[in-house]
Amino acid sequence: MRRHVNQRQAQVLELVRARGTVRVADLARELGISPVTLRRDIEAMAARGEIRRMHGGISRVDPGRAPAPSAAAVEGGGAxxxxxxxxxxxxxxxxxxxxxxxxxxxxxxxxxxxxxxxxxxxxxxxxxxxxxxxxxxxxxxxxxxxxxxxxxxxxxxxxxxxxxxxxxxxxxxxxxxxxxxxLDRVASDHAHGAARAVQHLVELGHRRIALASRATPTTARLRAGYEAAVSALGLEPAPPWPPAGPGPLSDADVFARTLDYLCEAVTAGGVTAALVHSDTDAIMLIPRLQARGVRVPEDLAVVTYDDEVAGMADVPLSAVAPAKxxxxxxxxxxxxxxxxxxxxxxxxxxxxxxxxxxxxxx
CATH class of the missing domain: 3.40.50.2300 (Response regulator)
Structure with a gap:
């Protein structure tokens, strides 16, 4: 019996050394043994420092590296x-x-x-x-x-x-x-941040507010918060964005499209304020808007999203800052x-x- 245990543990050790990390459930299926039996082997091997136990799996112990501490050891030496x-x-x-x-x-x-x-x-x-x-x-x-x-x-x-x-x-x-x-998750509530910006602009008297954001992983949440706030506050919708056309756009094309949209939204669409993502885009857009006759903030009040450099603009910009x-x-x-x-x-x-x-x- 002891020889079978040794052979089984040697096979486990060989597999984990070859693969680096292995899930316990996958390993039990591959070896054709019960998870309970495998866990007993893992406990014995981890105690000898041959492998490292992790959440749902095991990994090899690299040469010269001490095995992972147990929970009790962690608590004793500072979490x-x-x-x-x-x-x-x-x-x-x-x-x-x-x-x-x-x-x-x-x-x-x-x-x-x-x-x-x-x-x-x-x-x-x-x-x-x-x-x-x-x-x-x-x-x-x-x-x-x-x-x-x-x-x-x-x-x-x-x-x-x-x-x-x-x-x-x-x-x-x-x-x-x-x-x-x-999975556990920690994230910025970008939808709330966008809604807070809209709320602030409404408090200043604006009733038609646009959102200008290039496509990033943040954009969908910003738009969701923006649209929810526009609806909840009973605001007039901003003019829709024109179709982007076929194929991906370059950064220059995206910037030019945003500039054209905001100019048209102000001069013909009744927009008086905008939430712009990000600060750098806003800082680049403002002088170009002014060159085309759109004054900031007289014709278009701007709040930016990110607050990386908004305070360093020649006219410091109000901004929403995620708690990064x-x-x-x-x-x-x-x-x-x-x-x-x-x-x-x-x-x-x-x-x-x-x-x-x-x-x-x-």
Whole structure:
């Protein structure tokens, strides 16, 4: 009997060393043994430091690397001590600079370490980076997948819910029914931010307000909040955008189309205010609007979304600022709490939306 146990555990060790990480359920099916039997083997092997236990799976122990601490050990040495958090983001610039900074500070404050993978919005790169971080020892993941609309399409990215470690979505939303909807999530409530901007402009007396936003993962949520506020406040709808035409547009084409739309919306459509995403677009648009006879703010009041550089415009712009730093910090804290729990897989999942802040500048 003991020889069979040794052979089985040797087979487990061989597979996990070859693959890096393996889900327990998949491994039990492949070996033709019960999950209960496999878990006993895993407990014994983890105690000997041969493998690392993770949420729903196991991974190899790299040479010279100590095995992952148990929950009890983590609690005894400070929650998060010795843990490695992997973070996959499109970039560490602009919006995500503060998100990553918030996550790093929260992780280091708990005695853990943050490692980052960048995707540059390349198709499929988010999964590649997630696998790489897992293979190098990440105990959990903060994940911002490359979802163009901020949420996955039908049948897209189900793999995010099948990762062998606890995972928190950051600045992404999965609709009810999608596998990723069961993951923890921390995100900016961009719909609320857009609605707050519309509300502010209404308080200033505007009744026809436009939204100008290039296509980003934030746009769908901005439009949802904008349209909801226009309806709830009984506003007159802004003129519709003209058809974009066939084929993708260059950045220059998008900018020119936005400029044409706003000029026409003001001069012929009765629009007197606009929410513009982002600050940089607004700062570039304003002098071009004025060159075409549209005065800002006399003819068109502008509120921007992001508040990266709105305060540095020659006429400082009021802006809505997502709580980017806090999003990163809350996501990291949520992940570390789950990793440090005695039974992380049984704790209730959380969807946390943080409200953006409106900064009014004269």
């Amino acid at each position: 998060g001590a010795g843990l490695v958090v992997g973070m996959v983001v499109p970039t560490t610039e602009y919006h995500y600079a503060d998100v990553v900074r918030g996550a790093r500070e929260a992780v280091e404050a708990r005695g853990a370490r943050l490692t980052v993978g960048l995707t540059r919005y390349l198709p499929g790169e988010d999964r590649t980076q997630a696998d790489r971080l897992l293979s190098t020892g990440a105990h959990g993941l903060l994940l911002t997948p490359n979802w163009e609309a901020g949420s996955p399409g039908p049948g897209e990215s189900a793999w995010t819910a099948e990762l062998p470690v606890p995972t928190v979505l950051v600045e992404r939303w999965a609709p009810p029914g999608h596998p990723a909807a069961s 730093h806090e999003v990163g910090a809350r996501a990291a804290a949520l992940l570390l709490d789950r990793l440090s729990a005695a039974a992380p897989e049984t704790a209730p999942r959380q969807h946390l939306d943080l409200l953006p802040r409106l900064t009014i500048r004269s």
